[in-house]
Amino acid sequence: MTARPTLPASRRTTTLAVVAIFGLVLAACGGGGGGGNGDESGFVLTVAIINETEGDLSVSLDSIEPGEPVVVASCTARVQAFDIPVDDWQLTYNGEPVIDSLEMDPNLFDRNLIARIDAKPDGTFDQHTLAVGRNIGAPAAAGLCL
Secondary structure, X not given: OOOOOOOOHHXXXXXXXXXXXXXXXXXXXXXXXXXXXOOEEEEEEEEEEEEOOOOOEEEEEEOOOOOOOEEEOOOEEEXXXXXXXXXXXXXXXXXXXXXXXXXXXXXXXXXXXXXXXXXXXXXXXXXXXXXXXXOOOOOOOOOOOO
């Protein structure tokens, strides 16, 4: 009968210390991933934003607290991803609601979403898309504000 090799006591202690530290870090970060404050659902709203207005456009995803605004310069287009909050939310352009989660089709809840919204020269908004998805192509900026 052969004896199984054993780790020296100092190596066992080091291994246990590493495992304990990793466990503490994982617990401090919230365990299941992300390490955030728990306000996000884990889903993302990716928006193609087209700004044909004469001024900058402030876009934010607001919930109980206002979201961090993203500024889209006049006559430009871009794609922006927002973490969807757990609570009810609104996507706002210059403070005006464009998409309201309370008015959405229930089949769109708890999913990654894509949207395309145009800010027209007269200040109105056209919502072309709100669908399940993760990727949306970058809008072409050529020809805006000619």
